[in-house]
Amino acid sequence: MTLPVVTLGLKRPLDIEVTGVTQTFWSGLAEGQFLLPRCSQCSRLSFPPRKVCPGCHHRDFTWVKASGRATLYSLTRIHNSPPRYNLLSPTSVAIIDLDEGIRLLTRLLPDDRPPVIGAACELVITRHPDGMHYAARPAARL
Numbered sequence: 001m002t003l004p005v006v007t008l009g010l011k012r013p014l015d016i017e018v019t020g021v022t023q024t025f026w027s028g029l030a031e032g033q034f035l036l037p038r039c040s041q042c043s044r045l046s047f048p049p050r051k052v053c054p055g056c057h058h059r060d061f062t063w064v065k066a067s068g069r070a071t072l073y074s075l076t077r078i079h080n081s082p083p084r085y086n087l088l089s090p091t092s093v094a095i096i097d098l099d100e101g102i103r104l105l106t107r108l109l110p111d112d113r114p115p116v117i118g119a120a121c122e123l124v125i126t127r128h129p130d131g132m133h134y135a136a137r138p139a140a141r142l
């Protein structure tokens with residue numbers, strides 16, 4: 001299963017440097033998947049990708065597809081962002097808890113419903129002129 005893709009006309013919110021540690025993650029995004037590294041030693045999931053496991057310092061990982069399901073933990077609205085982000089202001093930045101147990105900082109895409117702390121949200125892949133990124137949005141209505 002792949003995550004929904006939302007096309008945005010703006011460049012990605014950050015300059016992305018793809019390294020040997022992050023290559024698999026960014027390749028996964030390009031294929032519609034949000035991949036989480038799982039430590040081969042202690043099985044802990046972590047994010048962002050890094051060279052060593054934050055739990056046991058092991059250096060080997062496998063990759064697990066995130067479901068995309070999450071809960072809105074917190075958010076803030078930014079009205080006067082740094083110049084790099086001006087085209088995106090105002091924007092909402094959220095902390096979400098993925099169902100896999102990862103707490104993640106990400107943009108919260110606008111929706112016709114006001115965001116509610118504790119409500120279900122979902123990860124989406126965002127397509128930009130300079131590549132892929134990710135964001136969250138309120139979960140689809142049932």
Ligand SMILES: [Zn+2]
Nearest residue numbers: 039042053056
């Ligand atoms: Zn570990």
